[in-house]
Amino acid sequence: MKEIVIDPITRLEGHGKIVIKLDENGEVQKALLQIPELRGFEKFLVGRTAEDAPQITPRICGVCPWAHHMASTKALDDLFKVDPPEPAKKIREFIYNVFMLEDHAIHFYVLAGPDFIVGPKAPKEERNLVGIIKKLGVDLVKNIIVTRKKLRNLEQLLGGKITHPVMGLPGGVAKPLSEDDWKICYETSKEALEFAKFTLETFKNVVLSNDEYVDLIKSDAYTHKTYYMGLVDEKNQVNFYDGKIRVVDPDGNEYVKFDAKNYLDHMAEHVEPWTYVRFTYLKGVGWKGFVDGKDSGIFSVAPLARLNAADGMATPMAQEAYKEFYETLGGRPVHHTLAFHWARVIEMVYAAERMMELIEDPDIKDPNVRKLPEATPDVGIGVVEAPRGTLIHHYETDGKGIIKKANLIVATQNNSARMVLSIEKAAKSLIHGGKVDDGILNMIEMAFRAYDPCHACATHSLPGSMPLIVRIYDKDDNLIKEIRRD
Amino acid sequence: MRILVLALGNDILGDDAVGLLVADKLERLLPEELRSRVDIVKSSQAGFYLLDYFLMGHDRVIVVDSIIGPESGKIVEIDPDSLKPASAPSPHYSGLPEIFSLLEKLSSPIPDVEIYAITINEPYIGADISEPVKEASEKLANMLILRLRELLLDSHE
Numbered sequence: 001m002k003e004i005v006i007d008p009i010t011r012l013e014g015h016g017k018i019v020i021k022l023d024e025n026g027e028v029q030k031a032l033l034q035i036p037e038l039r040g041f042e043k044f045l046v047g048r049t050a051e052d053a054p055q056i057t058p059r060i061c062g063v064c065p066w067a068h069h070m071a072s073t074k075a076l077d078d079l080f081k082v083d084p085p086e087p088a089k090k091i092r093e094f095i096y097n098v099f100m101l102e103d104h105a106i107h108f109y110v111l112a113g114p115d116f117i118v119g120p121k122a123p124k125e126e127r128n129l130v131g132i133i134k135k136l137g138v139d140l141v142k143n144i145i146v147t148r149k150k151l152r153n154l155e156q157l158l159g160g161k162i163t164h165p166v167m168g169l170p171g172g173v174a175k176p177l178s179e180d181d182w183k184i185c186y187e188t189s190k191e192a193l194e195f196a197k198f199t200l201e202t203f204k205n206v207v208l209s210n211d212e213y214v215d216l217i218k219s220d221a222y223t224h225k226t227y228y229m230g231l232v233d234e235k236n237q238v239n240f241y242d243g244k245i246r247v248v249d250p251d252g253n254e255y256v257k258f259d260a261k262n263y264l265d266h267m268a269e270h271v272e273p274w275t276y277v278r279f280t281y282l283k284g285v286g287w288k289g290f291v292d293g294k295d296s297g298i299f300s301v302a303p304l305a306r307l308n309a310a311d312g313m314a315t316p317m318a319q320e321a322y323k324e325f326y327e328t329l330g331g332r333p334v335h336h337t338l339a340f341h342w343a344r345v346i347e348m349v350y351a352a353e354r355m356m357e358l359i360e361d362p363d364i365k366d367p368n369v370r371k372l373p374e375a376t377p378d379v380g381i382g383v384v385e386a387p388r389g390t391l392i393h394h395y396e397t398d399g400k401g402i403i404k405k406a407n408l409i410v411a412t413q414n415n416s417a418r419m420v421l422s423i424e425k426a427a428k429s430l431i432h433g434g435k436v437d438d439g440i441l442n443m444i445e446m447a448f449r450a451y452d453p454c455h456a457c458a459t460h461s462l463p464g465s466m467p468l469i470v471r472i473y474d475k476d477d478n479l480i481k482e483i484r485r486d
Numbered sequence: 487m488r489i490l491v492l493a494l495g496n497d498i499l500g501d502d503a504v505g506l507l508v509a510d511k512l513e514r515l516l517p518e519e520l521r522s523r524v525d526i527v528k529s530s531q532a533g534f535y536l537l538d539y540f541l542m543g544h545d546r547v548i549v550v551d552s553i554i555g556p557e558s559g560k561i562v563e564i565d566p567d568s569l570k571p572a573s574a575p576s577p578h579y580s581g582l583p584e585i586f587s588l589l590e591k592l593s594s595p596i597p598d599v600e601i602y603a604i605t606i607n608e609p610y611i612g613a614d615i616s617e618p619v620k621e622a623s624e625k626l627a628n629m630l631i632l633r634l635r636e637l638l639l640d641s642h643e
Contacts, residue, residue: 040611044498059498059530110534110584128584133591142592149538163531 018444020427026434031424032274033416033448045406050079050377050397054168057393057408065163066099066155067386067411068393070241073168075393078261079380079401080170080373087366088172093241094185094358095158095167096384100240101192101351102151103387104303104344107452108199109144112341115446116207120216121439136202147195150188157181172370182365189355196352200321203345208328217338218329221429222447224292224421225250225335227282227299229414230306231385232257237314238306238350240385246309247282250294252333256284260383263392267409268297270417279417280409290420298421301389301414302451303343308333313346315353321346337422340450377401386411388452415451422447487638490544490597491526491630492536494551500613501558501606504623505550507615508604511627520634537585546598546637548630552619555605559618561626564601600633602626 019032041060045053054072058065070092077084084092110129114122118131126134133141158181159165160174167174177185207213216222227250231243246257247266258266269278270287281287281297288296299305313319325342326332334343358364381394389411396405426447430440493509496502509528516524527539540547553562566586589596604622615623 044612056498059496063531063535106534128587130584130587130591133588138592141588145537145541145592149541152538163529 018423018448020423020431020444022431022434026432028424028428028431031420031427033277033420033423042406042408045395045403048403050076050380050395050401050403051170053393053395053403053406055164055166058164060408060410064099064103064386064388066096066159066165067384067391069159069165069168070096071382071384071386071391071393073170074242074382074384075380075395076168076170076382077380078382079377079395079397081375081377082171082371082373084172085366085368085371087176087363088369088371089242090358090361090364091158091173091177091369092168094355094364095155096241097351097354097358098151098154098158098188098192100385100387101196101348101355102148102155104348104351105144105148105151105195105199107387108203108341108344108348109141111452112344112449115442115449116210116213116341117202120443120446127442135206140202143195143198147191151192154185154188157184169370170373174370176367176369177365179365182359185355186359189352189359193352193356196348197317200317200345200349203342207342214328217336217342219336219429221426221443222337222422222450223335224300224337224418224425225294226292226296226418226421227255227285228305228308228333229299229301229390230309231383231390232310233314235314236311238310238312238318238347238385239314240351240354242384245383245390247299248309248333250292250333250335252308252331255282260392261381263381263383263394263409277416278413279420280414281417290417290424292418292421298417299414300418301411302340302387303347304334304337304340305389305415306385307343307346313350315350315357317353318346318350321349337418337447337450340452344452388412389414412451412453415453419448419451419453422450487523487545488543489524489546489548489634489637490539490542491524491548491550491634492539493526493528494530494536494549495528496530496609499611500609501615501619502552502609503615504552504604504606504619507620507623508550508627508630511623512630515627515631517631517635520631520638523638524634534584537588540585540589540597543595544597546600548633549599549601550626550630551601551603552606552609553603554608558605558607558616559622560605561622561629562603562605564603566599566601602630 020028021030023029041057045056054069054076057068057072060068109132114127114131117135118127122131129141159167227247229245229247231239232246233239233243236246244257244259245263247255249255256266266283267280268283269280271278282299285295285297292298307322307325313322325346326334329336329339376399377397379396381392383390383392391411392409394407395403397403423444426444430443491509491512493505495505497506506528509526513526529536604619604626606619
């Protein structure tokens with residue numbers, strides 16, 4: 001048997017690798033995603049005061065600290081049985097949309113966009129922002145950098161810190177929005193909306209006008225019929241900050257809708273001996289292995305799943321884009337993994353429009369931003385939609401608020417089973433006769449890059465690059481070929 | 487000349503926090519005559535998210551970090567040119583090499599970059615910083631003061 005290993009080695013080695021096993025004819029037999037996850041945070045929280053959790057949990061991730069901060073803060077609301085005043089909720093939702101927009105922009109322009117804007121088979125040195133400069137011009141990239149910087153300034157302004165925000169408190173936020181800060185937020189929101197609209201237009205002009213790319217998005221190699229999960233508001237429209245968790249089946253019909261506090265009734269975890277990842281699945285459907293379809297409990301989260309799980313977007317321009325998305329791709333739900341990118345851009349428009357709506361709401365300047373908790377804590381569960389999908393924080397404490405048990409269901413974990421499907425299917429479609437080159441490798445990577453995976457949180461990265469190693473072994477496990485990308 | 491010391495690390499991840507420890511020591515020990523021209527920033531951010539720090543108008547950025555090595559507590563200097571860009575599936579894996587090539591293409595003033603790292607073993611959440619790594623942080627902080635003095639006071643710029 002031959003074995004191909006795609007091994008993303010970061011500063012901390014062994015963060016994850018993809019192993020593709022070939023049979024004697026060089027056809028793909030099996031693909032495995034192996035990730036030694038850092039799960040120590042749940043243990044680390046035990047014995048600490050619950051109020052510390054919104055400051056500790058952002059340290060899980062150098063990329064998406066706001067998602068953990070917000071999920072944790074909402075878990076504390078629940079823990080202390082306190083409903084924050086409306087202005088506090090609006091401030092929270094506003095800054096959370098700022099974060100979502102910023103994070104999605106990075107993924108689109110820096111990581112995933114190059115596959116389409118520069119081209120999936122372009123030389124690897126060009127599939128990055130530098131390639132985008134060549135294709136779209138330096139001014140656009142400068143605009144991306146400037147807009148992103150302004151969004152991050154808002155995170156600092158309202159959050160106290162960018163990476164370790166301190167604004168969220170049980171029952172509200174640490175400070176009201178001052179008139180001066182409001183003006184900055186308002187001006188940046190206007191610019192953010194233009195930026196998001198521009199991004200959607202760019203996506204349409206560059207990707208959708210190219211039949212080859214649209215065919216690639218719709219190709220069977222990147223398609224799985226699974227369940228989809230996302231937070232929805234009372235109209236079943238996408239909401240990143242709050243709502244009920246809705247799941248639709250592979251035909252797009254509502255399978256279940258539930259409050260986050262009941263997640264254990266609907267979600268379970270499956271363990272495989274070859275990975276540390278706990279694969280979440282729908283309890284009511286059951287774990288049937290790495291297969292898609294209505295009988296398999298595998299579900300997906302993140303942008304494509306959120307759009308599929310909702311009946312629409314809550315803001316006008318995003319709703320228009322939502323309609324065009326489903327008209328172009330054959331109706332809801334869309335099962336094409338590469339459509340995650342388009343969905344992400346639609347969510348950027350929604351985030352920017354929602355920022356505008358919230359900042360123009362006079363309530364957001366109301367100084368009543370905190371309701372002091374008075375109840376005895378016991379159990380608290382909070383949920384948000386992280387950029388990478390549904391994120392749940394669950395704490396159990398003693399009567400003094402000391403954490404006795406913590407459970408974190410992180411977004412990428414919810415997508416992991418589908419990611420294994422995606423890698424295997426892409427590999428089976430693309431590798432034949434044991435032939436692998438850089439272009440094929442990239443197209444397999446695209447299958448999981450679409451999910452914006454976020455493994456091995458808790459570290460920054462030096463040297464910061466992700467070398468890939470492909471090793472091909474013959475049936476006797478002798479190394480016959482190695483491709484390095486570093 | 488203005489210099490940024492960019493210290494990287496996660497403060498609840500054992501030895502991974504050593505960059506931050508070096509920054510703490512520098513903040514304490516930095517001689518008065520250097521303070522007006524040195525900024526010290528601590529960050530737990532990853533990859534491309536570090537871009538902003540290279541756009542703050544400094545002439546030189548000194549990155550201080552940890553790196554997994556066979557023997558912990560050794561100080562190593564890393565040649566920025568040895569870091570090569572790679573395509574990345576996640577912002578976690580996109581990093582300094584991409585930032586350098588981007589700055590070059592943007593024709594932005596590119597600061598000179600020096601990278602110093604302290605070797606560590608696999609870090610664990612909640613662990614204390616180990617003794618060899620603590621000792622190395624003291625040494626590196628003193629080395630950096632000498633280096634800053636050399637750059638700011640001994641140069642004829």
